[in-house]
Amino acid sequence: MDKDKLQDRIDGYLSGKGSPEARREFEEEISRDEDLSRELDDTKLAVAALELAEDRALKSRLQDLEARLAHEGAPNTEVSGVSTPKPEAKVIGMNRRKGWLRLVAYAAALLLLLAAGWWAIAQPAGFDAQQLAMDSFTPYQNIVTGTVRGDNDSSAEAAAFAEYDAGNYVAAAEQLSALPASAKYDFYLGQSLLAQQKYAEAQAVFSSVMGDPDFPLAQEAAYYNALARLGTGAADEARNALVEISDTDGHPMQDEAKALLTKM
Template identity: 30%
Template structure:
């Protein structure tokens, strides 16, 4: 197995027994490999990011800022330690919008990193067909990212049909419009109806709870998702690691 792939799997705790033997042997006998593993471990701890490509991008961004003299850097003992400083992300290097909290997780950032509106799995849109159907119209608005309009249309559809999935899509429309407080009761209601998409609502409700800084409630939901099925299993496991 390629060395970089071994590091990726190590960061995500996915090494098999044989891969672990190979990893341990390289770690013991190859100083360059050992240094690279240590670098990515340090970056993972500070950023909460396990993907090696994302970590490399963070470092590249930091280097570019240094090259352009856009940040002040305290001299460090060697270049790799300088790269580790990229994991502070850099109040100075990347714009200073978010300062990592050493005493806890940034739940608002976790929400931003993980939220994307749920795809339309209910009513495929075929342009020119059934354009006057209210459900098609609503999902067309949704797929066109006209989320405020879509939210109103899904609300009306739920009131007239009582089909539970309209609650999920109305809530997603509201989340995409940054109306988290309005989305939460819809997701909670959809979960109680226990239709085939209710596990999806648990995922989006957990994210909404994070946005509202309700970390403990988010963790409970994520653990339920992990226990009951495979929906977004990798994302759920990763998010739980970041929260605990």
């Protein structure tokens, strides 16, 4: 069957279209056809990833809006159309005024010296690549559970992702490695390895996953691959990868890449 037509059938099924009989027939076909089942799982994963990206983008926009509103909502002492009485100006003697000016000048000079010293201290000759990698790492949300068909695979998958969701990354990595070969399992295996600071192993996994053009989370894998590279100490390689991500409009990890680049 033509791939576009097959995708249309999958999209229709996931959107609830079709008669009950047609849907049952399609489900029976899925149970017999491993390739069709895989396509269905990949589509579910892509939809979940898109929804997650949209949620994150919406949260970011709301935070920006909240910050602007807070700034614009700062108290204004002047009310339109109402003249607010101003305190009478105090007359300060010339000698006292000169004394205050000297004090202000001394304070300003001191602040300049302190600012210059702080700026010099705050400019490190380098940065701790591993620490920055971990500070920038947040395990990707589990959007896979429930997509695998077959009782045995489902049970094994559920157990692996239960460990992942609980933050038991050693057990999660072990159980994910035992699941059937799949880019989506490898993606979360890389997450589990990165959480354990096994940077080289995680980088190897993400490199493989991000090269799969049909994998819905390939772009996300590229960002985590950059984090893993940073953790191994390959800061220049990581920076180049992050620049590419930050320059790609619509990339789901564009904001994260830009934020990380400011710290490198």
